[in-house]
Amino acid sequence: MPSTLKAYFCAIMLKKKLILIILLTVGAFSSCKKEEYDPEKQLKIDDAIIQEFITKNSIPAIKHESGIYYQILNPGSGSQVTVANSVSTTYEGRLLNGSIFDGGSADFPLSRVIVGWQIGIPLIKKGGKIRLIVPSVFAYSINPPQGSGIPKNAVLDFTVDLTNVQ
Structure with missing residues (x-):
């Protein structure tokens, strides 16, 4: 085979490989669709879940x-709390299926916790x-x-004792 013909076929094969690599790369990135998150839509979904939960459990x-x-189990009588305060709590966090995911005692600035607690x-x-x-949009949403x-x-269910306010 003459060298010019051989060079021509090599160039064609190189172009085909390059096109194949480009197509595979584009395909890989287009299949990595970002998860679309609509907080308003999710809040409506969460609200229906919560209403069913509180009705079923007579809360x-x-x-x-x-x-x-929320359900105020004891209003307390001490200092009023704002998001600017640091608080001490004893708490338990559950999923709606009843499984506990967290709990204990904690001291923290209220501004540094989930929005559901800030509210x-x-x-x-x-x-x-x-x-x-707490609806997921005021907790951890998709993260x-x-x-x-x-x-x-996940909708989260917390019981919180407010032991101190600073």
Whole structure:
């Protein structure tokens, strides 16, 4: 085979390989579709789940204007809480199937926790106890902490004792 013909076939094969690589790369990236997340739509889904849960379990929860549900078990009588406060709590966090994913005692600035707590904890005072049923959009939505056992878009059920406010 003459060298010019051989060079021609090599060039064609190289072009085919290059085209194949480009097509595979484009295909791989187009199959990595980003997960579309609509918080308003998810809040409606969560609300239906929560309403079914509280009805089934006869929980006298109140719906806050934000969309979280709460039950004040003890209003407390101490200091009023704001998001600017640091708080001390004893708490337990559960999924709606009853499995516990977290609990214990913790001290933290209220501004550094999930939005559901930022909304719910100020509904009680020092010494109070509250149950918060938090829609996923006010918890971890599609980004739960790794290894927490919390699935994406999980509604969370907390019982929180507010032991101190600073």
